[in-house]
Amino acid sequence: MRLESKPGDWQQNEKLTCSLPVFYPIFMKHTRNFCIIAHIDHGKSTLADRLLEHTKTISEREMQAQVLDDMDLEREKGITIKSHAIQMDYHYNGEKYTLNLIDTPGHVDFSYEVSRALAACEGALLLVDAAQGIQAQTISNLYLALDNDLEIIPVINKIDMDGAMIEVVKDQIIELIGCKDEDILLASGKTGIGIEEILQAIVQRVPAPTGDPEAPLQALIFDSVFNSFRGIIAYFRVYNGTIKKGDKVRFMNTGEDYEADEVGILKLGLQARSQVDTGDVGYIITGIKTAKDVKVGDTITLTKNQATEAINGFEEVKPMVFAGIFPVVTDDFEELRECMDKLQLNDASLTYETETSQALGFGFRCGFLGMLHMEIIQERLEREFNQTVITTVPNVSFVAYTTRNEKLIVNNPAEMPDPSKIDRVEEPFIRAQIISTPDYIGNIMTLCLGKRGMLINQSYLTPTRVELIFEMPLAEIVFDFYDKLKSSTRGYASFDYHPLDYRQSDIVKMDILLNGDKVDALSALIHRSRAEDFGRKLCTKLKELLPRQQFMIAIQAALGSKIVARETISAMRKDVTAKCYGGDISRKRKLLEKQKEGKKRMRQIGNVEVPQEAFLAVLKLND
Numbered sequence: 002m003r004l005e006s007k008p009g010d011w012q013q014n015e016k017l018t019c020s021l022p023v024f025y026p027i028f029m030k031h032t033r034n035f036c037i038i039a040h041i042d043h044g045k046s047t048l049a050d051r052l053l054e055h056t057k058t059i060s061e062r063e064m065q066a067q068v069l070d071d072m073d074l075e076r077e078k079g080i081t082i083k084s085h086a087i088q089m090d091y092h093y094n095g096e097k098y099t100l101n102l103i104d105t106p107g108h109v110d111f112s113y114e115v116s117r118a119l120a121a122c123e124g125a126l127l128l129v130d131a132a133q134g135i136q137a138q139t140i141s142n143l144y145l146a147l148d149n150d151l152e153i154i155p156v157i158n159k160i161d162m163d164g165a166m167i168e169v170v171k172d173q174i175i176e177l178i179g180c181k182d183e184d185i186l187l188a189s190g191k192t193g194i195g196i197e198e199i200l201q202a203i204v205q206r207v208p209a210p211t212g213d214p215e216a217p218l219q220a221l222i223f224d225s226v227f228n229s230f231r232g233i234i235a236y237f238r239v240y241n242g243t244i245k246k247g248d249k250v251r252f253m254n255t256g257e258d259y260e261a262d263e264v265g266i267l268k269l270g271l272q273a274r275s276q277v278d279t280g281d282v283g284y285i286i287t288g289i290k291t292a293k294d295v296k297v298g299d300t301i302t303l304t305k306n307q308a309t310e311a312i313n314g315f316e317e318v319k320p321m322v323f324a325g326i327f328p329v330v331t332d333d334f335e336e337l338r339e340c341m342d343k344l345q346l347n348d349a350s351l352t353y354e355t356e357t358s359q360a361l362g363f364g365f366r367c368g369f370l371g372m373l374h375m376e377i378i379q380e381r382l383e384r385e386f387n388q389t390v391i392t393t394v395p396n397v398s399f400v401a402y403t404t405r406n407e408k409l410i411v412n413n414p415a416e417m418p419d420p421s422k423i424d425r426v427e428e429p430f431i432r433a434q435i436i437s438t439p440d441y442i443g444n445i446m447t448l449c450l451g452k453r454g455m456l457i458n459q460s461y462l463t464p465t466r467v468e469l470i471f472e473m474p475l476a477e478i479v480f481d482f483y484d485k486l487k488s489s490t491r492g493y494a495s496f497d498y499h500p501l502d503y504r505q506s507d508i509v510k511m512d513i514l515l516n517g518d519k520v521d522a523l524s525a526l527i528h529r530s531r532a533e534d535f536g537r538k539l540c541t542k543l544k545e546l547l548p549r550q551q552f553m554i555a556i557q558a559a560l561g562s563k564i565v566a567r568e569t570i571s572a573m574r575k576d577v578t579a580k581c582y583g584g585d586i587s588r589k590r591k592l593l594e595k596q597k598e599g600k601k602r603m604r605q606i607g608n609v610e611v612p613q614e615a616f617l618a619v620l621k622l623n624d
């Protein structure tokens with residue numbers, strides 16, 4: 002994200018409406034491409050539903066049915082109907098307009114995809130919750146929209162709520178984007194207030210798309226979905242030219258040629274058309290079977306009559322967080338591999354390679370866009386593929402330079418070379434933006450400085466809202482930062498971050514030993530200043546999480562050969578079922594079954610049984 006864009010520049014987009022080319026056809030004049038941006042839970046989905054209902058794109062009955070159908074359909078066919086993009090017809094002043102609503106994923110893990118979706122629009126509805134006011138993602142999404150030169154329509158949403166502070170939030174918005182009082186719309190996605198005004202504003206204020214229908218085809222891919230019958234369906238926005246069914250097309254960044262088996266527009270489902278024109282949003286099916294071959298941000302052109310340039314801004318999305326995923330039962334490794342292969346077919350941003358751990362056997366080292374992405378993948382493996390897996394400590398990607406000046410990318414603590422062979426290590430830094438009421442500045446500073454953050458800027462957005470900008474190591478955010486921020490500000494602070502660069506850092510490897518055996522899956526890479534404290538807390542947490550056994554268990558944390566912390570779990574004296582002997586047999590069975598259930602996610606390491614929670618203990622360290 003470029004941060005140079007200044008809030009207040011927002012009205013400059015008028016230039017777009019005035020510079021229409023002479024060949025500007027009527028269908029483009031009546032097209033509007035827009036998205037809805039907001040902080041999480043400010044009511045995006047609910048408002049989108051009302052827009053679809055109001056324009057009769059989806060009837061009330063379908064809306065109900067749709068919500069119910071969605072999960073099954075998505076599972077069976079991989080089609081997401083309401084998200085991604087949908088076209089509405091809207092009649093205004095006796096003329097029919099085509100409004101394309103492009104949905105954005107909204108979470109920082111997927112911010113590259115958000116920026117591509119925004120690039121396919123000319124305008125954005127900026128929703129702000131009337132009770133909560135401006136939050137961190139309101140601002141970061143606004144900046145993304147400004148970077149893409151979008152016309153911003155500010156909307157105060159949820160005005161039906163008792164706690165709505167319309168005037169206060171109006172002032173916040175005026176301060177932030179420099180608009181006029183009358184530019185701000187008032188709405189409630191729940192009751193339907195303001196929906197007609199929003200649709201009118203989209204037609205009146207969002208510029209119609211520009212472009213040359215006669216020029217060579219340039220269509221930007223802003224999203225793709227996987228359909229098990231039809232392969233990958235790519236969603237695009239046509240900037241110049243026309244795409245027709247049967248055309249031979251080229252994906253400019255991957256350099257691959259395909260045939261357009263089907264093209265069309267996105268209504269409640271896919272609607273095939275003979276062609277999709279300049280300025281419009283549509284889909285293409287080419288028989289591509291894997292998500293890897295369709296990259297968000299790529300440009301589609303024709304094989305003959307190619308565009309000379311791709312639409313700029315294509316970027317390979319890089320994983321930010323890495324963790325091991327292992328089958329609970331070692332024999333299930335091949336089955337897990339098949340599931341990972343299938344999962345990657347429809348999620349190109351998941352990367353994985355085989356990993357061997359002494360403790361856990363064969364598994365995969367996976368790369369994720371962020372912690373949310375990691376949770377989603379784990380959940381999908383369990384729900385859709387019925388796998389029971391153990392996930393290990395997540396870590397960021399470090400860069401180690403050896404004394405021979407080789408550069409190594411370290412995505413796994415086990416790959417970190419011996420300290421004697423390392424010249425220096427670099428770690429990724431992020432720019433964190435925190436917005437809060439001024440009462441909590443002290444707590445936020447303590448938290449962020451404790452996480453090796455540096456305060457870069459502090460500014461008051463309004464007298465009651467302060468924005469703090471820090472530069473911090475990504476590794477510090479990955480663990481428990483967000484929860485800590487919420488608890489130290491009683492939920493008042495909101496937070497967003499963006500990657501910055503790699504910086505030299507004193508990183509060491511912390512090993513954990515159980516009864517003297519090093520458990521590689523519990524190793525972590527950590528800053529030296531935090532290592533001893535981290536080791537102590539981790540040992541204490543592991544003591545809580547490891548079940549007692551018939552013998553004593555020593556838990557040790559070590560930096561190289563130096564033990565920095567130790568805890569002991571004493572031996573269990575009695576058999577858990579002993580008290581049931583001679584008693585009720587069904588009670589005994591229940592107890593044994595309960596134990597079996599608990600074993601599901603246990604791994605035997607040496608002679609110690611380690612439950613899944615222990616592998617992620619790092620995420621739950623006490624203060």
Ligand SMILES: Nc1nc2c(ncn2[C@@H]2O[C@H](COP(=O)(O)OP(=O)(O)OP(=O)(O)O)[C@@H](O)[C@H]2O)c(=O)[nH]1
Binds near residue numbers: 040041042044047048
């Ligand atoms: N009172 C009131 N509640 C609303 C309104 N719009 C949405 N909500 C509620 O606010 C919550 C969040 O709404 P969503 O539409 O899911 O918000 P969202 O921005 O799409 O959320 P994410 O997709 O999670 O970012 C839900 O519980 C809604 O019922 C509104 O206009 N008034």
